[in-house]
Amino acid sequence: MTTDQDCPGLLPEPTVAELRLEAVLHALADPTRLRIVADLAAVGGDELNCLAFELPVTKSTLTHHFRVLREAGLIRQHRRGTSKMNTLRAADLSARFPGLLDAVLVAAGPCFTTPKPAAR
Amino acid sequence: MTTDQDCPGLLPEPTVAELRLEAVLHALADPTRLRIVADLAAVGGDELNCLAFELPVTKSTLTHHFRVLREAGLIRQHRRGTSKMNTLRAADLSARFPGLLDAVLVAAGPCFTTPKPAAR
DNA sequence: CTCGTAGTTTGACAGATGTCGTAGTACGGC
DNA sequence: GCCGTACTACGACATCTGTCAAACTACGAG
Numbered sequence: 001m002t003t004d005q006d007c008p009g010l011l012p013e014p015t016v017a018e019l020r021l022e023a024v025l026h027a028l029a030d031p032t033r034l035r036i037v038a039d040l041a042a043v044g045g046d047e048l049n050c051l052a053f054e055l056p057v058t059k060s061t062l063t064h065h066f067r068v069l070r071e072a073g074l075i076r077q078h079r080r081g082t083s084k085m086n087t088l089r090a091a092d093l094s095a096r097f098p099g100l101l102d103a104v105l106v107a108a109g110p111c112f113t114t115p116k117p118a119a120r
Numbered sequence: 121m122t123t124d125q126d127c128p129g130l131l132p133e134p135t136v137a138e139l140r141l142e143a144v145l146h147a148l149a150d151p152t153r154l155r156i157v158a159d160l161a162a163v164g165g166d167e168l169n170c171l172a173f174e175l176p177v178t179k180s181t182l183t184h185h186f187r188v189l190r191e192a193g194l195i196r197q198h199r200r201g202t203s204k205m206n207t208l209r210a211a212d213l214s215a216r217f218p219g220l221l222d223a224v225l226v227a228a229g230p231c232f233t234t235p236k237p238a239a240r
Numbered sequence: 241c242t243c244g245t246a247g248t249t250t251g252a253c254a255g256a257t258g259t260c261g262t263a264g265t266a267c268g269g270c
Numbered sequence: 271g272c273c274g275t276a277c278t279a280c281g282a283c284a285t286c287t288g289t290c291a292a293a294c295t296a297c298g299a300g
Contacts, residue, residue, distance in 0.1 A: 021154070021224070021227045021228055022149055022150070022151055022154065025145050025146075025148050025149040025154075025224070026145075026146075026149040028145050029142055029145040029146040029149050030142075030257090030258080031142055032258085034141070034142065034145075049276080049277095050276075050277070051275095051276070051277085057258085057259070057260090058259075058260060058261080059276080059277065059278090060259080060260065060261075060262095060277095060278080060279085060280095061258070061259055061260070062277090063277065063278060063279090064257090064258075064259085065258085066277095067278095068257095079266090079267090079277090081266095081267060081268065081276090082266070082267045082268065082274095082275055082276045082277075083267095083275090083276060083277080084276080084277065096227075097223060097226075097227040098223065098226065098227075099219050099222065099223035099226070100220075100223035100224065100227055102219065102223075103217060103218065103219035103220035103222075103223045104141070104145070104220065106217075106218065106219070107141045107216075107217040107218075107220055108141055150287090150288080152288085169246080169247095170246075170247070171245095171246070171247085177288085177289070177290090178289075178290060178291080179246080179247065179248085180247095180248080180249085180250095180289080180290065180291075180292095181288065181289055181290070182247085183247065183248060183249085184287090184288075184289085185288085186247095187248095188287095199247095199296090199297090201246090201296095201297060201298065202244095202245060202246045202247075202296065202297045202298065203245090203246060203247080203297095204246075204247065
């Protein structure tokens with residue numbers, strides 16, 4: 001019961017059907033996580049490793065936040081070498097909660113008014 | 121400058137400019153509060169007293185949740201007699217975070233797909 | 241004035257949450 | 271094989287959160 005492919009290194013995540021609104025909202029309600037999501041949206045679908053974010057927290061805390069985001073279904077993570085790449089599950093979220101992510105991103109950062117033009 | 125009018129019995133609430141995204145998301149992330157918001161949206165702008173909601177919590181807890189919602193700017197409360205009337209600040213929210221409330225309501229209740237047509 | 245209804249306040253409490261530091265694991269480069 | 275980088279796991283901790291019960295206030299009806 002996960003979108004889990006055989007794709008090696010992909011970490012477990014909820015399927016589109018498993019996405020829970022409360023979990024998504026809760027994940028987005030934290031400033032650090034909201035910032036991560038906004039940053040991911042800003043790069044328009046590209047991958048970012050966990051340390052690519054300049055956040056005022058330690059690595060442990062970052063790991064924690066990334067897990068919350070992944071378990072809520074907001075991001076996808078898979079290992080690549082020693083790094084872990086993160087992507088926003090924009091399409092999955094739109095499929096399950098139409099308009100929600102867009103509205104949050106617009107509200108979060110007036111700069112990212114054009115979050116996901118056409119994949120990368 | 122809160123939206124506070126001289127309207128007697130109106131409880132303090134944030135102005136549109138004071139609405140904080142995190143606070144709104146946090147307020148919506150709780151099932152009880154989400155339910156309250158969805159119920160308010162369902163009646164299309166009418167007022168509901170606090171006990172009009174059939175929720176599995178005590179009055180104290182309800183008071184707590186209503187305060188969180190009001191302080192986050194999601195609802196407006198004003199006293200009327202011994203009751204306290206609650207209304208959703210749909211217009212204010214749309215002004216500050218366009219599409220957000222709508223997206224959440226659609227995501228929350230498939231039943232309320234037409235949340236605020238034009239009052240009921 | 242007395243009573244009942246509606247809601248508030250306070251205190252308590254268990255559980256979740258965000259944070260850190262330290263130690264540990266996994267992988268690539270040498 | 272050894273080391274450094276990137277991330278994880280674990281434990282600790284303070285704070286926050288949702289919940290309740292009991293006592294209190296506010297208002298209207300009678």
